[in-house]
Amino acid sequence: MAIAQKMAMSLLERQTGSKGLPLASFAIEVDLNLDGLPEIFAYRYAPGCDGVNCGNFLFVLEGDSYQEVLGGVPGARLVPQDKIALSPFKRNGFFDIQSDKMTIGWDGTRYIDASTFPASSLAGAAFVAACQKNKLSQQSQEQVSAACQCQFNRFQTLGFTQADLDAYTASMVGQDFKYPTGDKENAWLTLTRDAQDIATGCDVASGKSQWPPAYFNHGDQPQRKLNFNGFLDACPAQDFILTNHKTGSPDRALSLCGCLAREIPTHGVSQEGLDLLAQYYRDEISDSDLEAQDADLLTAHDKASEACLSQFPAK
Template sequence: MAMLSCLGVAHAQQQPENIPWENSVAIAQKMAAGLLERQTGAKDFPTPSFAVEVDLNLDGFPEIFAYRYAPDCDGTHCGNFLFVLEGDSYQEVLGDIPGARLVPQDKIGLSAFKRNGFLDMQSDQMMIGWDGKRYVDASTFPASSLDGAAFMAACQKSRSNEQPAGGEAERVSAECQCRFSRFQVTGFTQPDLDRYTASLGENFEYPTGAKEIAWQALLKNAEDVGTGCDVASGKSQWPPAYFNHGDQPQQKLNFDSFLDACPAQDFILTNHKIGSPDRALSLCGCLAREMPTQGISQEGLDLVAQYYRNEISDADIEAEDADALTFHDKASEACLSQFPAK
């Protein structure tokens, strides 16, 4: 199983001069502290606890992986936690997997493959996958046994050049076999496979009307399988979510004041895309990530935090830092335009 990254190793190997990474970790740790307190009742976040942002569904709004240290941890109020925004609230999604809290971080990694929209993960010896609500042991998912002859023929034909280079036939065959194997692992039905196979040929009539939604979902799953196979073979990487990031060098910032003030602000909570404290927290995390890419300074960020606490007006901000509100507004537009639906 190809691994994109190992969470523990990624955490340990980041270099001090990587300011975007340091900012990301600072945001994750601030968000995780509140989520962990709610989950475990523990207010502290003792060294060597840590948290990182990891975008498991590649939507541009990362999930929060947190490790809370405790001596002789029993996995109840300490260990590994993964928080995913589902609907109105963050849910912890590792708790139903026996032993997952206690797996060493260097034995946790991301798979090349998605399932139900989220990347599979390796958790020690167990592969875990997304069931639509939480991560579960992937071996519990139903697999299917399919007749793949027509698919393999259509796949190889669609992926082959008219004048194949040496070794290309073997490469194409391996790519198609990977796809077929993954279709079975993820429980594709024979009608689904037959429909997708037909789309690889000529004169395929794309479904319309009521059938179009189901077809688009099937096509997305098939495309995810294809991308996963290309990632596993080293041919490509998962594309990041589109985001209108700024292009300025980031300064290392302290986000605590902003992340305390932002989720409580009425104009955040009452936005039609938000509507709950946890969705507000997710949006505020995005704002915290995006404002540094616009070039905001610590002074500018602190002014925005004061503004969110209703201590100063926008005119006061502009008098102190003419660019801070502009940076904030650009970040806000980028975040809200991509913010996930409930």
């Protein structure tokens, strides 16, 4: 929460023009697409909030910059936090969100009212039969029927075409099915990803399983409650962070630094070590100075950097 709050302060200042976070404000990290690099949800308190420069904000790193993605949803700024929840289902790679009585979904660049997405009406007997055949050895007949019907319903909710459903069903059956290649391969991979997300969402909704977290090569030490302010002030401005080929912009540098702040403590770095790294990032001490004070610190830093950069999204 401390890392999210520090990151949110600069993002909210840019969004609203107001500095700092008033009392009763907060920010949290939430990984909406399970890529291991969480988005930032922030609530900025203001008396008599009108939902313009206060209320709920959600920042998602898109390309070179963080975008606020709730602004187009009527009333979303003012929904009480106890009426906001993640859905078990994804759409276009991101979780749907329950915002009071409205479900909002990801359209590829922002969240919008999910009821505005086109749905479809499909013939699903062949899919349900193939699904039940695949699952019957794993669960009871009743559970299998419910799971397969859930998947079919979600296919329609997401607007799958009949051709998409038929192709996916054929791949399940496996007979005379040729996997698409060439120009059609990417579309097929997206289709199968969405279908797998639907199956997982149905299992989560039924209580059978949970969404697996993103793979991340964490250190073997538990997270610690540290003061990250100095580190997060210095890190995004450091030239070797800002100019790394995977960053290249202030917001991407901020995102990478947030990841480093989360990961470095899992490699055994203490508050003293984190403060030394902040000095190092401010060019106040050299590599040799740092190693003289803590011989293992740069190694821990480099391991955390490697873990974060390996997960970092393409521009």
